[in-house]
Amino acid sequence: MANIENINGYELSKNWFNWSFENPDKVKPIHTAIYFFAIQQCxxxxxxxxxxxxxxxxxxxxxxxxxxxxxxxxNDLVDFGFIEMIESSKNQHTSNIISLSGAYVKNTKALTKATSKHSTKQVQSTPQSIASIDKPITKNQEDDVEPSSTKDDSFKHDNTQKISIQKWRDTYLKDETLLKAVLSNKRNKFHGLEDLKNKMQDFVSIRIETSKSVSDFQEFCKHFRDWAKYQDNSLEKAVDKNNINIGYAELADREEQEYFAKYANS
Structure with a gap:
């Protein structure tokens, strides 16, 4: 694996499109969509x-x-070598664990060479062009920069919220007294410590991705407990005779949407 500290979105995207250029028979739009969402998640x-x-x-x-x-x-992205599947999801309560570090070492240059050659040809053909090109003089961009405090404040808020959620997750999982109390309460429906940790990872990922705000640690604990109960309740409803024709994945998705709709304005 490459050093994760050296990874950045620019290099990952450049390597992906270079490889795609060399393998047009293998690549489909869905591959690019999934891979770039994985980059964003990472x-x-x-x-x-x-x-x-x-x-x-x-x-x-x-x-x-x-x-x-x-x-x-x-799975195609795993076969291509751009995503490494560390651990596959075992059931509906867990998510796949993946890594992108393997993709960083790919070094394909076909697209770079082709683009450079195409640009060179266009530059060389410019004197033969009949039409003239009117290019406006670029003013000093620093003079035209408008205040963006609102955007900066929004970014800082989102980043602070992400850090807070990750901090609360770590605090939760390190508090042995809290974990013991939560696991001993049968109403919480956790199937052991590993099940709790897996659900916590999924919960945190969803909260960050959907930008759902949480004001403090106590509220974080309550939302996690309620969300985890929804996961188990949906399984019980899936086997209920009134829902016999509803697939589990569809039902779980509906329950999760109802949960987040309830706390959307928290």
Missing amino acids: NSLGWKEKFGFPSQVAMDALGIRNWKTYSKGL
């Missing part, structure tokens, strides 16, 4: 070497409704 988590990649979140963000279509696209 970036939002501070370029973690390994991170959770919830399937339902990715499908919702990309407008993919068929799970088999999404799964095939993701």
Whole structure:
């Protein structure tokens, strides 16, 4: 694996399009969509070497409704070497654990060479052109910069919110007294410590991706507990005779949407 500290979105995207240029018979739009969403997810988590990649979140963000279509696209990216599958999802309560560091070492230059050659030809053919090109004189851009305090404040708020959620997650998982109390309460419906940790990772990823705000640690704990209960309740409803024809994935998605709609203005 490459050093995760050296990874950045520019290099990952450049390597992807270079490779795509060399392999047009393999690449489809869905591959680019999934891969770039994975890059965005990795970036939002501070370029973690390994991170959770919830399937339902990715499908919702990309407008993919068929799970088999999404799964095939993701597995293709694994075969291409751009995504490394660290741990596959074991059930509906867990997400895939992936890494992008393997893609950073790819070094394909076909697109770069082709683009450079095309640009050179255009420059050489310019004197033969009949039409004239009127290019306005560029003013000093520093004079035209408008205040962007609102945008900066919004970015700072989002970044602070992300850091707070990650901090509360770490505090939650390190508090042995809290974990013992939560696991001993049967109403919380956690199936052991590993199940709690997996659900916590999915919960945090979704909160960050959907920019749902949480005001303090106590509220964070309450939202996590309620969200986890929704996951188990949806499984119970899936086997209910009134929902016998409703697939689990569809039902779980509906329950999750109802949950976040309830707390959308929290």
